[in-house]
Amino acid sequence: MHAIETRGLTKDYVVGSFVRKKKRALDALDLEVEGGEIFGLIGPNGAGKTTTLKLLMGLIFPSEGEARILGMPLDDPEMKQQIGYLPEQPYFYDYLTGRELLDYFGQLFGLSREERSRRSGELLEKVGMSDAADVPLRKYSKGMSQRIGIAQALVNRPRLVFLDEPMSGLDPLGRREMSLLIRELRETGVTVFFCSHILSDVEQLCDRVAILNRGRLVESGRLSGIIDLSLRSLEVVVEGLTPDIQSRIGGSLLLSRPLGASSHLSFRDREECDRTLRLLLENGVRLVSLNPVKETLEDYFIRQVNAGGTE
Amino acid sequence: MNAVAGREVAAGSRAEGAPVLRKIAYVALNTYRETVRDKVLYNLVLFALLMIGSSYALGAISVYQEIKIIKDLGLASISIFGMVIAIFIGTGLVSKEIDKRTLYGILPKPISRSQFLLGKYFGLCLTLLVNVGVMTMGLYLLLFLMKEPFAPGLLKAIFLIYLELALLVAVGILFSTFTSSVLAGLFAGFVYVAGYFSSDLKNLDSVVESAFLPQVTFVLYYLLPNFKNFDVKAAVVAGDPVPWSHLGWASAYSAIYVTLLLVASCWIFGKRNLK
Numbered sequence: 001m002h003a004i005e006t007r008g009l010t011k012d013y014v015v016g017s018f019v020r021k022k023k024r025a026l027d028a029l030d031l032e033v034e035g036g037e038i039f040g041l042i043g044p045n046g047a048g049k050t051t052t053l054k055l056l057m058g059l060i061f062p063s064e065g066e067a068r069i070l071g072m073p074l075d076d077p078e079m080k081q082q083i084g085y086l087p088e089q090p091y092f093y094d095y096l097t098g099r100e101l102l103d104y105f106g107q108l109f110g111l112s113r114e115e116r117s118r119r120s121g122e123l124l125e126k127v128g129m130s131d132a133a134d135v136p137l138r139k140y141s142k143g144m145s146q147r148i149g150i151a152q153a154l155v156n157r158p159r160l161v162f163l164d165e166p167m168s169g170l171d172p173l174g175r176r177e178m179s180l181l182i183r184e185l186r187e188t189g190v191t192v193f194f195c196s197h198i199l200s201d202v203e204q205l206c207d208r209v210a211i212l213n214r215g216r217l218v219e220s221g222r223l224s225g226i227i228d229l230s231l232r233s234l235e236v237v238v239e240g241l242t243p244d245i246q247s248r249i250g251g252s253l254l255l256s257r258p259l260g261a262s263s264h265l266s267f268r269d270r271e272e273c274d275r276t277l278r279l280l281l282e283n284g285v286r287l288v289s290l291n292p293v294k295e296t297l298e299d300y301f302i303r304q305v306n307a308g309g310t311e
Numbered sequence: 312m313n314a315v316a317g318r319e320v321a322a323g324s325r326a327e328g329a330p331v332l333r334k335i336a337y338v339a340l341n342t343y344r345e346t347v348r349d350k351v352l353y354n355l356v357l358f359a360l361l362m363i364g365s366s367y368a369l370g371a372i373s374v375y376q377e378i379k380i381i382k383d384l385g386l387a388s389i390s391i392f393g394m395v396i397a398i399f400i401g402t403g404l405v406s407k408e409i410d411k412r413t414l415y416g417i418l419p420k421p422i423s424r425s426q427f428l429l430g431k432y433f434g435l436c437l438t439l440l441v442n443v444g445v446m447t448m449g450l451y452l453l454l455f456l457m458k459e460p461f462a463p464g465l466l467k468a469i470f471l472i473y474l475e476l477a478l479l480v481a482v483g484i485l486f487s488t489f490t491s492s493v494l495a496g497l498f499a500g501f502v503y504v505a506g507y508f509s510s511d512l513k514n515l516d517s518v519v520e521s522a523f524l525p526q527v528t529f530v531l532y533y534l535l536p537n538f539k540n541f542d543v544k545a546a547v548v549a550g551d552p553v554p555w556s557h558l559g560w561a562s563a564y565s566a567i568y569v570t571l572l573l574v575a576s577c578w579i580f581g582k583r584n585l586k
Contacts, residue, residue: 054585057415057418057419058418058419059414059415059418059419059584059585060584060585061582061584075423077421077422077423078421080419080420080421080422081421083419085415085416085419087412087415087416090415090416091411091412091413091415091416092413092416093341093345093413095344095345095348095349096341096344104337104341105416105420107329107333107337108329108334108337108417108420108421108422109329109420109421110329110330110333110421149416152416162419
C-alpha cells in the first residue's frame, strides 16, 4: 500500500465571466509516495502544486481521476484521523489563542481533555511557541502563524503530514528548526509530503521528488536518479594572480575572471586542477577557496521548466 | 522529538475520533466563542438594551400608555436586533471561513462538511439564545422597575421571535454556502422582508392582471418562509390570548423549514470547490 497514490488526477477550472473557458490546472497526475519517506513536490508558480494538495485534502474535487491516501478514499474520516496538513500561508481563527486552537483541533480528533492538554504543551514547546501560547492568533507574526500551523498539523500524531511551503515566513533559525523537525518526523516513521519553492531545502530533505510544470508531471523519482551528481567542475578562488603568471600557465584555465582582489578560476577535471594549482602556488599565488561543482536540483529544475516553456 | 517520543508516533496511539454529534457540538461551541468575542455583537446587544431602556422615556410622555410602549418597543428591539445579528453575523459565518481560508485548517480534520455547517448553525443559534435571553431580562427588569406585575405572555412572543431568528439563520447559512457574505446578507434580508409579505404575494394575482404572475407568486408564496406566522407581538401586548397550539404549529413550521434549508445548504456546500 502506498502512502499516497494518484491515478490520472485532473482538475479543470472554469475561468472568465462572460465567455467561460476551461483551464486545466492539473493534468492526469500519476503519483506514488511510499510510507516513511520525505517526498517533495516542486514546480514554478501555477504548476499545480497547491491544486494537488487541495485535491488530496478534499478542499476541491477532481474533474477526472482518483486518489487514495493510506489506501483509503479522500473522504474517509478514518484517513483524515491519520493525517496532518499545514496550508500555505496558514490563517487560523484569530479570536483563539495558540493553545485554544490546538485544543479545538484536538477535540475534532477525539482526544481526551488530558491528552489535549499534554499534546498542546508538547507541541507548543516543540515549535518554540510556549511563551505565546495564550496570545490571540491575531497578534501572531507570519513566522509565528507558520509555527502554530505546524503544531496543529501534528496534534493527532499523524502517520502522514502534508506541508505546503513549510519554510515560508520563517527566519533562518526557524527554517533550520523546521528542517530538523521534518527529519525527526521521518525518523519516527511519519511520511512527509511537501511543496516548496526553496529548492535547496527540497534537495537537502527529500528522498524523492516530483517536478510539476503547467499542471503536468515532468519527472518523479530519487534525486540521484534525476540530477547528475557527478563532478561538473572545480571552482577555485586565488589571490595574487598576475597577468604574467597567467600567461605562463596559459590555456589550462577554463575560466578566469577578477573577483575584487581575487581571481576566480574554473577547471573541468581534477587532474588539471591539481597540476595548475601546484604551478600557481609555486609562483606565489595564494589559495582562497576550492569548491567542487555538481548539478543542483535548481539547475535541473530551471532546465526542465525552460524546456517545458518552449514546447 | 526524541527517539522514545518518535516510537510513540510510529506506533500510532490514536484516538478513535470524536462521535458525530460531539464534533457538531465542538464546532457549535467554537462558533459561539467566535461570536461572543466579536465586539460587533456587544455593540448590537448594548444598543438593543439602550433601545429597550429608551422606551421608558417614550412611555413617560405617553399618558396611560407607558407599559404598552415599553412592551411594544422592547419586543421590537429584541426582534430587530436579533434579525441584524442573525443576518450579519450568520451570513458571514461560512463565507468568512472561505474568504479567510480558515476552512483549510478545519476540513482536512476528521469532520465532514455537513457536520461543520450544522455546527456553525447551532453555534449561532446558541449565541442568539443568549442574546435574546439578555435582551429579555433587560425588558423584564424595566417592567419590574415600573412595578408592572410579571407578564408571562411576553415569553410566548419572544419564543416565536427566537424561532423566527433560527429560521433566518438557516436562510443566511444557505446563501453563504454559495455567495459572498455581502450578497448573502442582502439575499437573506430580502427573504426576511419578502417573508413578511408572502400572504400579500398570494393575493397579488387578484389585483394585477397578468398571464404568468399567478405562477410566480404561487411559487414565491410556497418557497419563501412566512415570517408573519411568528409575529404575535401586537396580540401579546394587547393582552389577546395566543393559544399553545399556535406555538406548537409555529415550532413545527420552523423546524421543517430549517431542516429543508440545512439539507440544501449541506448539499451545496458539500459540492463546492473552495478557492
